[in-house]
Amino acid sequence: MKAELINYFGDDLMVVNAARVSYGKAKDLFDAKDAKLIKYLVEHKHIAPFRHPQLQFRIECPIFVERQLFKHQVGLSANSISGRYVDFSDKYFKFNTLRKQSKSSKQGSEGILDRPDLIIKINNHIEASKVLYKELCDAENAKEQARAILPLCLETQFIWTGSLLAYIHFWNLRLKVDTQEETRTVAAEMLRLVKNIEGNPFEHTIAAFEL
Secondary structure, three states: OEEEEEEEEOOHHHHHHHHHHHHOOOOOOOOHHHHHHHHHHHHOOOOHHHHOOEEEEEEEEEHHHHHHHOOOOOOEEEEEOOOOOOOOOOOEOOOOOEEEEOOOOOOOEEEEEOOHHHHHHHHHHHHHHHHHHHHHHHOOOOHHHHHHHOOOOEEEEEEEEEEHHHHHHHHHHHOOOOOOHHHHHHHHHHHHHHHOOOOOOOHHHHHHOOO
16 A cells, blocks of 8 residues: 655645635734634634645555545545556555454454464465456456456555545544554555645644644
């Protein structure tokens, strides 16, 4: 799995200027008063100004993780690689460990399932799927149909663009400890990339939302 920050637009100053336009005002330099204003906006749930900055990522992850990510749609737009046009069947999520089904949650997991024999069977299943997919394509079966036999652990990629606020909502949910581990890993890497933008343009916004 991989996350790459391709581009971004805006900064903390854009947020406060979006808020101050109500009074017909704007500033050129961010200062301590602006930091306080950002905290005020968050505390009082005046969230519209945080929709103005934008972030764009390229994400590579297995399809079962992509499905979790795409549950977040408001303020976000995605375009994915298409198995109708290209063969991207050669890269799969690697299962190094297996987790037990949670007894307290129908959808969660907990602890390690010590079954190396099942990991071997998973890898064999993936290899068999790859062989069959190639056989179908070599027989001139349409890619859009042949792809249907590939497992959900197939790695896909997509461009994901959206507002800073949309990603803040995403991080608030997907960084929780009860989130699926693989999804949480992608979300954490995305946030790390934003925090490490040169000059830290969203420092005060990220801090105010306690991310």
